[in-house]
Amino acid sequence: MCGLPADRRALPLTDARNLPWPDSVVQAVITSPPYWGQRDYGFDHQIGIEPTWPEYVDALVEVGREVRRVLRPDGCLWLNIGDTFNTRTVIRPSSHQAGLGHDNESTRLSWAEARDRGLVRYSARQPAMKDKDLMLLPMRVAAALVDDGWWLRCDVIWSKPWGAPENAPDRPSRYHEYIFMLTPTAKTKFYKDRCPEAARSVWEFPVGVGGDHRAVFPDELVRRCVTLSTDPGDVVADPFAGSGTTPRVAESMDRIGWGQDGAPSEHYR
Numbered sequence: 001m002c003g004l005p006a007d008r009r010a011l012p013l014t015d016a017r018n019l020p021w022p023d024s025v026v027q028a029v030i031t032s033p034p035y036w037g038q039r040d041y042g043f044d045h046q047i048g049i050e051p052t053w054p055e056y057v058d059a060l061v062e063v064g065r066e067v068r069r070v071l072r073p074d075g076c077l078w079l080n081i082g083d084t085f086n087t088r089t090v091i092r093p094s095s096h097q098a099g100l101g102h103d104n105e106s107t108r109l110s111w112a113e114a115r116d117r118g119l120v121r122y123s124a125r126q127p128a129m130k131d132k133d134l135m136l137l138p139m140r141v142a143a144a145l146v147d148d149g150w151w152l153r154c155d156v157i158w159s160k161p162w163g164a165p166e167n168a169p170d171r172p173s174r175y176h177e178y179i180f181m182l183t184p185t186a187k188t189k190f191y192k193d194r195c196p197e198a199a200r201s202v203w204e205f206p207v208g209v210g211g212d213h214r215a216v217f218p219d220e221l222v223r224r225c226v227t228l229s230t231d232p233g234d235v236v237a238d239p240f241a242g243s244g245t246t247p248r249v250a251e252s253m254d255r256i257g258w259g260q261d262g263a264p265s266e267h268y269r
């Protein structure tokens with residue numbers, strides 16, 4: 001294939017709204033953008049710390065346009081997004097930021113410090129939300145992508161046998177996330193028979209583990225999406241690659257794995 005980067009394992013560092021890849025070459029994008037209002041990754045143009053949720057949705061629609069540019073017409077976008085509740089919250093630093101660790105109490109920001117750095121979320125200023133509402137952000141993003149021309153072919157529920165404990169006493173604890181299957185056209189490469197464990201829309205496996213880079217994909221999630229929607233030799237890419245799970249797993253399955261991220265990750269190899 002001409003026009004592809006010679007060193008496909010290099011990790012370009014660009015905004016996901018301006019991807020470093022040519023048009024119409026990627027067979028599957030398997031990705032998880034930052035969830036809204038949860039992490040400060042510590043760099044300009046990061047997605048996820050927009051002051052309001054509609055700005056976050058708009059940012060992901062822009063990413064979606066860029067993903068559609070690089071996807072082949074029969075390609076597929078697997079989009080994993082977590083939800084959150086409409087509460088007043090301090091946005092925590094990510095381990096991207098040298099010297100900071102979100103599990104280290106001594107480096108946690110106070111409300112006043114976080115507010116001065118623009119790293120707080122106010123429930124009161126979120127349009128169309130009441131305090132404590134589940135925000136339905138995955139659905140709002142999916143609906144906005146459909147409005148922008150995508151086909152939403154399936155919502156997969158990723159059921160987690162265990163996860164971070166939630167301490168809300170007045171509602172059930174949530175142990176699932178969504179993985180949306182979105183396509184740029186109505187006709188997609190798809191091999192349901194190759195992956196019987198993924199043929200139904202509820203997938204169960206634990207969260208990923210990997211260094212101190214949080215929100216790492218489980219290898220199994222990537223393996224299922226690759227098996228369902230690509231052939232050996234196809235390009236599989238992740239514009240929010242983080243620790244590089246998608247390209248690593250894709251290459252282990254004889255696909256061409258591309259990753260890129262807005263910030264370097266010391267765990268990407």
Ligand SMILES: C[S@@+](CC[C@H](N)C(=O)[O-])C[C@H]1O[C@@H](n2cnc3c(N)ncnc32)[C@H](O)[C@@H]1O
Pocket residue numbers: 014015016017031032033034035041045046047048096213214215216217239240241242243244245246260261262263
């Ligand atoms: C949830 S993590 C992805 C983790 C990844 N799935 C893994 O297995 O390690 C989200 C990533 O998005 C990156 N990010 C945030 N804003 C970005 C932007 N505007 N463009 C590209 N990457 C961005 C962060 O640096 C972070 O690595």
